Amino acid sequence: xxxxxxxxxxxxxxxxxxxxxxxxxxxxxxxxxxxxxxxxxxxxxxxxxxxxxxxxxxxxxxxxxxxxxxxxxxxxxxxxxxxxxxxxxxxxxxxxxxxxxxxxxxxxxxxxxxxxxxxxxxxxxxxxxxxxxxxxxxxxxxxxxxxxxxxxxxxxxxxxxxxxxxxxxxxxxxxxxxxxxxxxxxxxxxxxxxxxxxxxxxxxxxxxxxxxxxxxxxxxxxxxxxxxxxxxxxxxxxxxxxxxxxxxxxxxxxxxxxxxxxxxxxxxxxxxxxxxxxxxxxxxxxxxxxxxxxxxxxxxxxxxxxxxxxxxxxxxxxxxxxxxxxxxxxxxxxxxxxxxxxxxxxxxxxxxxxxxxxxxxxxxxxxxxxxxxxxxxxxxxxxxxxxxxxxxxxxxxxxxxxxxxxxxxxxxxxxxxxxxxxxxxxxxxx
Amino acid sequence: xxxxxxxxxxxxxxxxxxxxxxxxxxxxxxxxxxxxxxxxxxxxxxxxxxxxxxxxxxxxxxxxxxxxxxxxxxxxxxxxxxxxxxxxxxxxxxxxxxxxxxxxxxxxxxxxxxxxxxxxxxxxxxxxxxxxxxxxxxxxxxxxxxxxxxxxxxxxxx
Ligand SMILES: Cc1cc2nc3c(=O)[nH]c(=O)nc-3n(C[C@H](O)[C@H](O)[C@H](O)COP(=O)(O)O)c2cc1C
Ligand code: SF4
Ligand code: FES
Numbered sequence: 001x002x003x004x005x006x007x008x009x010x011x012x013x014x015x016x017x018x019x020x021x022x023x024x025x026x027x028x029x030x031x032x033x034x035x036x037x038x039x040x041x042x043x044x045x046x047x048x049x050x051x052x053x054x055x056x057x058x059x060x061x062x063x064x065x066x067x068x069x070x071x072x073x074x075x076x077x078x079x080x081x082x083x084x085x086x087x088x089x090x091x092x093x094x095x096x097x098x099x100x101x102x103x104x105x106x107x108x109x110x111x112x113x114x115x116x117x118x119x120x121x122x123x124x125x126x127x128x129x130x131x132x133x134x135x136x137x138x139x140x141x142x143x144x145x146x147x148x149x150x151x152x153x154x155x156x157x158x159x160x161x162x163x164x165x166x167x168x169x170x171x172x173x174x175x176x177x178x179x180x181x182x183x184x185x186x187x188x189x190x191x192x193x194x195x196x197x198x199x200x201x202x203x204x205x206x207x208x209x210x211x212x213x214x215x216x217x218x219x220x221x222x223x224x225x226x227x228x229x230x231x232x233x234x235x236x237x238x239x240x241x242x243x244x245x246x247x248x249x250x251x252x253x254x255x256x257x258x259x260x261x262x263x264x265x266x267x268x269x270x271x272x273x274x275x276x277x278x279x280x281x282x283x284x285x286x287x288x289x290x291x292x293x294x295x296x297x298x299x300x301x302x303x304x305x306x307x308x309x310x311x312x313x314x315x316x317x318x319x320x321x322x323x324x325x326x327x328x329x330x331x332x333x334x335x336x337x338x339x340x341x342x343x344x345x346x347x348x349x350x351x352x353x354x355x356x357x358x359x360x361x362x363x364x365x366x367x368x369x370x371x372x373x374x375x376x377x378x379x380x381x382x383x384x385x386x387x388x389x390x391x392x393x394x395x396x397x398x399x400x401x402x403x404x405x406x407x408x409x410x411x412x413x414x415x416x417x418x419x420x421x422x423x424x425x426x427x428x429x430x
Numbered sequence: 431x432x433x434x435x436x437x438x439x440x441x442x443x444x445x446x447x448x449x450x451x452x453x454x455x456x457x458x459x460x461x462x463x464x465x466x467x468x469x470x471x472x473x474x475x476x477x478x479x480x481x482x483x484x485x486x487x488x489x490x491x492x493x494x495x496x497x498x499x500x501x502x503x504x505x506x507x508x509x510x511x512x513x514x515x516x517x518x519x520x521x522x523x524x525x526x527x528x529x530x531x532x533x534x535x536x537x538x539x540x541x542x543x544x545x546x547x548x549x550x551x552x553x554x555x556x557x558x559x560x561x562x563x564x565x566x567x568x569x570x571x572x573x574x575x576x577x578x579x580x581x582x583x584x585x586x587x588x
Contacts, residue, residue: 087516088554164459166461183457201451243559244559245521318558339553
């Protein structure tokens, strides 16, 4: 049986209300942590828990926290990444709208563990509903003394502020997010220095994803070891998988780390819509290499997917059936990267724009065979010498779609049209 | 005419400002307020916000032009954002966009002559479980069919 930790309240009536949260054990972990634990002990539990950041990179959370300088000359900030923007990913929205107090309790425990008295939650500008519900929950928490001054009578103070973005995918990248929070355009910063040393307003800063922080109450309640045991090797806990595309039941599924991709699609997602055949899966957001139908016997965890030549990323799983035109799928992907590159580094700016044009040419039936080679050479040209990981991520689809679906790309070039059901391309892409 | 905030927005700003470590950090929320009040961020809005925060106007302009949710020109009141990313495309997002365009009689990036709507085609709104979907004003709608679009636009016109 699959145990629910992150989504156990999602289906309760008025699940976002403090009353519901308290009557189902809420804020007990925070109280215990603040009253009986030392901050270092919490960091230690988090290390043992094998919790890895769910924002996409899968970095050890306990390790990240221990990068903070031991000597505190400046305030420490906690910044919550709620800028959810990775195509195919929608889990953070569920947490904020259905169980906002779980996130707030996680923020409280984390702030105590890292010695922060101010946390910012950076929410993408389009998530107006999430913002309102979370702000309502923050207000409730202040009113009951779970936030503010002298929390649980321990003398610990914490202020939580919500901050709305304004529409820019790149602001999900942690240093771009910090720039944006400081009131600037979202240009990623060169690292090092890492935010743990020089982050928000020049102060040490820990940035974590919404889902990552929402694991904290469970880690405190059960201990790091028990949390680790819920997952698989090196991947603690459960994970919220966002499933969409051509499946019968799209949605958010909380499953053990390492659950086979096949199970997610067929057992939980109800299989392919209308009884059609599976063609391809993108397992972890736009930057993940695409998988073919015969490659889905793989565990949904960081190591297994890496071994399969792709990545878990943000766990946004997009399923494509036999009617899908893979050239169109890559075109949509290419347009996204061209649109969202911040333009700071020329290989990324020029590369994403140019490759979008190449895929568009193939899609419109004006492609040449050598275009395929061009596409597949992208990692060499674009990755590496850039400020942030966006360019490396953008390269992945170009080196996987045309390789794995070479036949289809070639046919598109030869015959100037698509293979599956759609015979021609009626709309212009812009 | 020079732009000024309404008294109630000025009050909100007075509450926001001291909560941030620097004045500049309040720029995004203040621009959101300004756009809500004025409909779009005209040069005189940018100037007013710059002087309020003690910033050079270019710093404000850099920000208004970087972020897609800030409007720089007069536009229809309610934004319609039709998602064009992968999950929505797979489930008919392009047909929905085409239908909304026809229905409103405007192209992407344009506003209706009656000033009610503006239309955009946007990247993933992270609600792919309701694909194909769109955002109208603050709210998300999906999975969309032509009938649903009709209904939503009718509601929106009220
Ligand atoms: C281009 C790009 C976009 C990103 N978008 C997001 C995002 O929307 N949400 C998120 O939590 N992390 C995002 N990240 C990852 C963050 O940079 C950062 O690693 C993460 O917020 C750290 O939190 P975690 O350790 O809890 O995962 C993105 C990274 C890159 C390179
Ligand atoms: S790699 Fe691309 S997105 Fe990242 S900083 Fe450079 S130009 Fe911007
Ligand atoms: S692809 Fe449309 S909401 Fe994600």
